[in-house]
Every structure is written in C-alpha cells, then in structure tokens.
Amino acid sequence: MSFIEVKQISKTFKVAKKKSGLKESIKSFFKREFIDVKAVEDISFSIDEGEIVGYIGPNGAGKSTTIKILSGILIPDSGKCKIDGMTPWKNRVKYVKKIGVVFGQRSQLWWDIPAEDTFDLLKDIYEIPEEEYQTTKEDLINRLNLQDIINIPVRQLSLGQRMRCEIAASLLHNPKILFLDEPTIGLDAVSKQVVRDFIKKLNKEKKTTVILTSHDMADITSLAKRIILIGKGHVLYDGSLKKLQNKYETEKYVSIKTNDKLTIRKKGIKSKTKTKYGYDLVIDTKEISISELLNAISEKITIEDIEIDHEDIDNIIVKLYKDYKI
Amino acid sequence: MKAYITYFKLKFISSLQYRSAAWAGIATQFFFGFVYIMVYVAFYESGGNNLPMELPQVVTYLWLNQALLALVNQFSRDQELFKLIREGGISYELARPKNLYFMWYFKIIGQRLANVTLRFFPLLVVTSILPYPFHMGGPASILHFLSFIVSLGLGTLLVTALAVFYPIITLITMNEKGIVNLIITIADILSGIVVPIPFFPKFLQIISSFLPFQYISDLPFRLYVGNISLADGVFGMGIQFIWIIIFIILGNILMRKNIKRVTVQGG
Numbered sequence: 245m246s247f248i249e250v251k252q253i254s255k256t257f258k259v260a261k262k263k264s265g266l267k268e269s270i271k272s273f274f275k276r277e278f279i280d281v282k283a284v285e286d287i288s289f290s291i292d293e294g295e296i297v298g299y300i301g302p303n304g305a306g307k308s309t310t311i312k313i314l315s316g317i318l319i320p321d322s323g324k325c326k327i328d329g330m331t332p333w334k335n336r337v338k339y340v341k342k343i344g345v346v347f348g349q350r351s352q353l354w355w356d357i358p359a360e361d362t363f364d365l366l367k368d369i370y371e372i373p374e375e376e377y378q379t380t381k382e383d384l385i386n387r388l389n390l391q392d393i394i395n396i397p398v399r400q401l402s403l404g405q406r407m408r409c410e411i412a413a414s415l416l417h418n419p420k421i422l423f424l425d426e427p428t429i430g431l432d433a434v435s436k437q438v439v440r441d442f443i444k445k446l447n448k449e450k451k452t453t454v455i456l457t458s459h460d461m462a463d464i465t466s467l468a469k470r471i472i473l474i475g476k477g478h479v480l481y482d483g484s485l486k487k488l489q490n491k492y493e494t495e496k497y498v499s500i501k502t503n504d505k506l507t508i509r510k511k512g513i514k515s516k517t518k519t520k521y522g523y524d525l526v527i528d529t530k531e532i533s534i535s536e537l538l539n540a541i542s543e544k545i546t547i548e549d550i551e552i553d554h555e556d557i558d559n560i561i562v563k564l565y566k567d568y569k570i
Numbered sequence: 571m572k573a574y575i576t577y578f579k580l581k582f583i584s585s586l587q588y589r590s591a592a593w594a595g596i597a598t599q600f601f602f603g604f605v606y607i608m609v610y611v612a613f614y615e616s617g618g619n620n621l622p623m624e625l626p627q628v629v630t631y632l633w634l635n636q637a638l639l640a641l642v643n644q645f646s647r648d649q650e651l652f653k654l655i656r657e658g659g660i661s662y663e664l665a666r667p668k669n670l671y672f673m674w675y676f677k678i679i680g681q682r683l684a685n686v687t688l689r690f691f692p693l694l695v696v697t698s699i700l701p702y703p704f705h706m707g708g709p710a711s712i713l714h715f716l717s718f719i720v721s722l723g724l725g726t727l728l729v730t731a732l733a734v735f736y737p738i739i740t741l742i743t744m745n746e747k748g749i750v751n752l753i754i755t756i757a758d759i760l761s762g763i764v765v766p767i768p769f770f771p772k773f774l775q776i777i778s779s780f781l782p783f784q785y786i787s788d789l790p791f792r793l794y795v796g797n798i799s800l801a802d803g804v805f806g807m808g809i810q811f812i813w814i815i816i817f818i819i820l821g822n823i824l825m826r827k828n829i830k831r832v833t834v835q836g837g
Contacts, residue, residue: 257833312834317664319830341667352662356584365580368573369666 245326246290247453248314248421253287253323255309256280283309285477287323293420294451296443298458298468298485302565306477307457308347311425314455315345328420341370344419346411348426353398359409360394363416370417377416384412387442404435411439415446422446424456428463440466461557473564480568492560496534497553498525504545513537522548573668574676581680585688592688599636599693604704606632611703622768626707627795631766633706634791637693638722640685642729642787644757648678651737652746658834660741671825674737675818679730710796717803722790724810729786731817732757738821741828762788768797782813 261277284306291297301307312318314325316332316339325331330339353362367377385391388408393401401409411427424443428436444467446452458464464471465485473481481488495514500506502522512532517524527537534552541547607629614625623631640646651674654660663670697706709715736750743749758764761783767775778784789806792798798806 308834312661315665317661317834318832336664337667337669340665343665345662345665347661350657350659350661352659354580354584356587357580361580361583365573365576368576369668371573 247293247328248291249324249326250290250314251288251324253310253313253320253325254285255283255313255318255320257283282477284313284320284474287474287477287479289472289479289482291453291455293453294447295470296447296454296456296468298456298464298471299474300457300459300461300464300471300561301474301480303459305474307474308425310474311345311423311455311457315343315423316340341417342419343421343423344414344417345423346414346425346427348407348424348429351398351406351410352413353406353409355397355399357397358395359390359398359401359413362398362413363394366413366416372417376418380416380418381412384415387445388412388438404431404438407431407435408438411442418450419452421453421455424454424458426458427456428458428460436460436463443467461561465557473568475565475568481564488564489557489560492563493555494528494530495555496527496529497555498527498534498537499523499551499553500525500541500547501549502545502547506541506545508540508544510537510540574672577673577676578680578683581677582684582687585681585684589688592685595640595685595689596692599639599689600696603633603636603693603697606636607704623766623795623797625703626705627797628766629703629705630707630795631791631797633693633697634794635763635787637690637697638686638787639763640689641682641722641726642761643763644729644732644754644761644783644786646682646685647733647736647746647750647754648681650681651677652740655737655740656744660832661834664829664832669822670829671734671738671818671822674734675730675821678733679726682726682730707795709794713800714793714796714803717800717807718790718794721793721803721807721810722787724807724814725786725790727814728782728810728817731814731821732782732786734821735817735824738825738828741825741832757783760784761786762791766791768792782817785810785813 257280258278259281261279287306287310299307299310309318313320314327314332316336319333327339328342332339353359354365363381366372367374372380385394388411390408390412393405393409398406398409407427414422422443427443428439431439440463443454443456447454447467454467456463456467469484469486471481471483471485471488472479499519500522506516506523508516510532512528512530514526514528525537527534538547538550610625610628610632614621614628635642654663663673666673694706697704698708700706709718735753736746739750740746760778760781767778767784767788770778785806789798789803789810793800793803793806
C-alpha cells in the first residue's frame with residue numbers, strides 16, 4: 245500500500261443562491277435557495293513516500309479543497325483516504341502532528357509579534373523537545389535566511405520575508421508530509437527561487453513528501469516530476485511531467501542566423517519568417533525531426549548560428565486546459 | 571497544557587501593544603462610573619425606602635464593575651477569532667494537533683486578562699482616594715475578600731466558557747451578529763452589569779438565579795461589599811462551578827458537531 249492512498253473522494257458544498265438587486269435580496273431573506281457545488285468528485289490517486297507531486301488545475305478546480313481534505317481540515321462526503329496508515333479527518337489531532345501545511349493566501353504567524361514568538365508557540369503546540377526544536381530552528385533560520393527578520397513584528401515584514409517565515413513555521417516539527425497551497429503567490433523572482441531551492445533540498449535530504457499546488461508553472465517544472473491535473477473536480481491527468489511535455493511539445497522554434505537566402509519547402513515546417521539576421525522557423529517534430537531539418541537546410545546554405553527553443557510550459561498548460569475543456 | 575498557557579501568554583503580549591486603546595478604555599470607564607454613581611446618588615437622596623444595598627456598597631460595586639469590565643463583560647468579543655472564521659484562517663487552526671475548543675478558550679481568557687491588567691489598577695487607585703459619595707470602599711472583611719477573589723476567578727472561567735460559544739456558533743452562521751447579539755444583550759442585563767441584581771424585581775431575581783449570568787460578576791462583587799453572607803457565597807461558588815462544567819461540555823459537543831460542517835471561506 246502506498247504512503248498516501250486516496251480513493252474516490254467527493255465533497256459538495258451548499259452555496260446560498262443569491263441574485264443581485266434589492267428585490268432578489270429581500271426575497272432571499274425569507275426563502276433561501278441553495279445550490280450544490282461539487283468541489284471535488286471521485287478523486288483517486290496514490291503517492292509514494294519522498295515524492296514531490298505538483299497538483300495543478302485552473303482556479304476553482306478543487307485543488308485547495310483536496311489539500312484541505314488531505315490535511316484533515318475538511319471532511320469529504322464520501323471516499324476513503326489513508327495517509328501513513330491514518331484517515332486524516334478521523335484521527336485529526338494525531339494525524340496533523342505528522343504534516344506541515346502552508347497556505348500561501350493565509351497567515352499562521354501572529355500579526356503583532358515577531359515570528360520567533362509564534363515559533364515558540366508552535367514548539368509547545370507540537371510538543372517538540374527543547375533540543376530538537378533548537379536545532380531545527382537554527383537549521384531553518386540558516387537555510388531560509390531568517391536571521392535578520394525573525395525578531396521584527398510580522399506586520400512589518402515584506403510578503404517574501406513573511407512567506408519564508410511561514411514555511412519555517414510549518415516545518416518546525418519535522419513533518420513527514422508537507423502540503424504547499426500556492427506557496428509562491430505574490431512573490432518576486434528571487435524569493436520564488438529561494439523557496440523552490442529550499443523545498444528541493446528538503447525533499448532530497450529529509451525525504452519529505454511534498455504536495456504542491458501553484459499557478460506558476462515554473463514552480464511545478466523545477467520541483468515536481470509528477471503532476472496531477474484536476475479540472476471541475478475530476479482528475480484529468482496523473483503522470484510524469486515529461487510525458488505531458490512530450491505530448492504537447494511537438495512544436496519547436498528554430499532561429500537560423502545566415503546571410504544566404506533560404507528557400508525550403510518540406511512537410512512539417514509550419515511557418516517561415518525572414519528576420520534581420522536570417523530566418524525563424526516553426527516545425528512540428530512529429531513530421532520532421534531536428535536533424536532532418538538541419539540536413540535539409542545545411543545542404544542549401546551556410547548556417548552561422550542556430551537556436552532551438554521549445555514550447556513554453558505555460559502554453560502547454562493552456563492547451564491542456566483547452567483539450568480537456570476546463 | 572503548556573501550549574494553552576503559551577497561547578494565553580502570546581495573546582497577552584499581543585494585547586499589551588495596544589496601549590492607547592487601554593487609556594481610552596480607562597477614560598470611558600471613569601466617565602461611565604461617575605454617571606452611574608450620580609444616578610444612584612440622586613435615587614438614594616430622593617429618599618427611597620427598603621433599598622437592598624447601602625449607598626457606599628452600591629458605589630463600590632459600580633467601581634468594581636467598571637474596573638473589571640474588560641474581564642467580566644459579555645459584549646466584547648474576540649474579533650480575531652471571528653476574522654479567522656470569516657476569512658478562512660481557520661484552516662491553520664484545524665491543522666494543529668490540539669483540541670480547538672480549548673485553544674479558543676485560552677485565547678479568549680488571555681485576551682480578557684490582558685485587557686483587564688492594563689485597565690483595573692489606575693481605576694482602583696484613583697477611586698479609592700475619591701471623597702464621598704464617589705469613594706470606593708475596601709472589602710467587608712478579609713474572608714469576604716478571599717471569597718471575592720475565588721469567585722471572580724470562577725466567574726472569569728464562566729464568562730469565557732460562555733464567550734467560546736460565539737465563535738462556535740459563527741462556524742455555521744458565518745456572521746457573528748444575529749443570534750449571538752441576541753444572547754449577549756440578554757446576558758448583559760441578567761449579569762448585573764447594567765443594574766445590580768438586588769435592584770431587580772423579585773420575579774426577575776428568581777428567574778436570574780436559575781440562569782448562569784449573575785454568577786459571572788454579580789456574585790463576586792456582592793461578596794466584596796458584604797451584601798452576601800459567606801455561606802451564601804460558598805453556595806454560589808458551587809453553582810458557578812457547575813455552570814462552568816456544563817458549558818465546557820456543551821461547548822465541546824457543539825464544536826465537534828460544527829467542525830464537521832465547517833466550510834473554509836475564500837478558496
């Protein structure tokens with residue numbers, strides 16, 4: 245049995261229906277109508293210990309709901325879930341000791357006091373032995389570069405600084421599993437990199453299982469080998485990122501620097517545009533391979549320089565969402 | 571247990587940062603104290619008969635009420651908890667390996683103790699050197715004072731047990747007004763914060779004695795001024811204790827029920 249085993253989880257929310265306008269508001273004051281919104285439906289997957297899984301999908305797909313179910317916060321309507329031998333919502337208090345959660349859009353740090361005070365509180369909440377706490381804390385401070393910010397009231401920190409403290413706070417008790425719900429939301433490029441590098445190292449050195457949601461595909465590509473794609477509450481794809489890339493990444497962009505004039509007509513070349521230094525080609529690698537193309541071109545002209553670029557991962561995701569109609 | 575005490579400590583430290591709020595609170599309490607006392611002075615001077623308390627007792631009762639208001643009142647609610655529920659921060663609360671009920675209990679009691687610590691002392695010092703009729707008197711006896719301290723402690727536990735209900739109800743209603751406001755208004759009147767219980771009409775006194783509210787602050791204050799015998803005081807403390815247990819049990823049951831239905835707001 246896998247470390248994390250999720251079977252046919254469904255969760256429906258009752259949402260009060262309310263049309264806009266005064267008349268409708270008064271009407272709904274006396275008689276409220278509810279509609280059922282299926283947040284997740286029939287979700288199943290399993291994850292091994294030490295894996296990093298990217299959990300992706302458009303807004304409102306059910307990502308956060310799944311994370312909240314897996315971390316014992318919400319209770320699903322039906323379905324089974326065993327994580328490290330426990331059902332999260334049944335053994336909540338015992339279970340949450342083993343996990344760490346970071347919700348990028350919320351804060352667990354106390355607003356008016358320095359982050360270190362919150363750390364001390366968490367030490368008592370998780371009943372971490374003093375010695376272990378000190379070593380873990382020192383380690384996290386060094387890795388996440390918190391020396392100068394840990395003693396400043398949280399309300400005075402920048403978002404990037406705060407997020408680093410949030411992540412440290414979630415790891416003080418050395419959890420076996422880390423749930424990250426949009427941990428890089430709103431961060432600048434440097435802070436994002438710090439967070440990614442840190443998570444990568446953590447997974448490598450401590451074998452922490454990481455489940456990550458993000459809309460920034462760079463987060464996913466740099467961290468996760470495996471992704472689970474979810475849309476409208478259903479799992480649509482579960483597998484390696486590479487495979488997905490190969491499937492959608494059949495278009496390559498080739499820029500050639502040359503002084504010669506190029507006339508080429510071959511199946512698989514989708515477009516050719518003249519530029520200042522030469523030509524830009526878009527090719528379909530299903531119909532023509534790079535080497536075939538190069539052979540064909542080098543027969544005719546002298547290539548001074550060449551650059552081959554592949555499709556942006558963000559574009560792949562857009563295509564993917566379109567294909568699955570989500 | 572240690573975690574709960576740390577909760578209390580942090581809440582205390584956080585609240586200490588709002589010093590100007592404390593000064594404003596002290597000023598308001600002086601103002602209300604004077605207004606209330608002048609009303610009673612006028613009332614007593616107009617020659618009422620068979621009054622249930624002597625004027626100095628009433629004055630001392632009213633000052634105690636003002637000095638300890640932050641500790642024993644019903645109407646101040648822990649805004650942080652409501653914000654957590656409304657805006658979805660409750661996710662983090664539920665991801666902690668602790669009983670949510672007691673986490674909230676200690677947050678609320680920490681907030682109340684922090685608020686009262688900043689406020690009660692200046693008020694007691696100033697009012698105890700004021701001349702008649704505004705003078706705040708000492709306790710009726712040492713034993714009355716000791717029983718005042720104990721029943722005030724129990725009253726604090728009781729008011730907190732009541733206050734935890736509000737966020738628990740809000741878990742479902744998603745809005746801390748409505749039903750919660752209704753409960754608070756009734757509780758405030760019946761706890762003696764507006765008018766001391768002995769001034770209530772007889773039938774209301776009887777009804778009130780079967781309800782928990784007068785055991786929050788009316789009992790300790792009346793013990794201090796000596797309006798209640800020590801024997802009755804001990805009996806009252808027994809009732810306080812029973813209400814605390816009942817509320818904590820009910821609170822835990824309701825919490826368990828509501829957590830199952832909880833939705834996290836805002837994605």
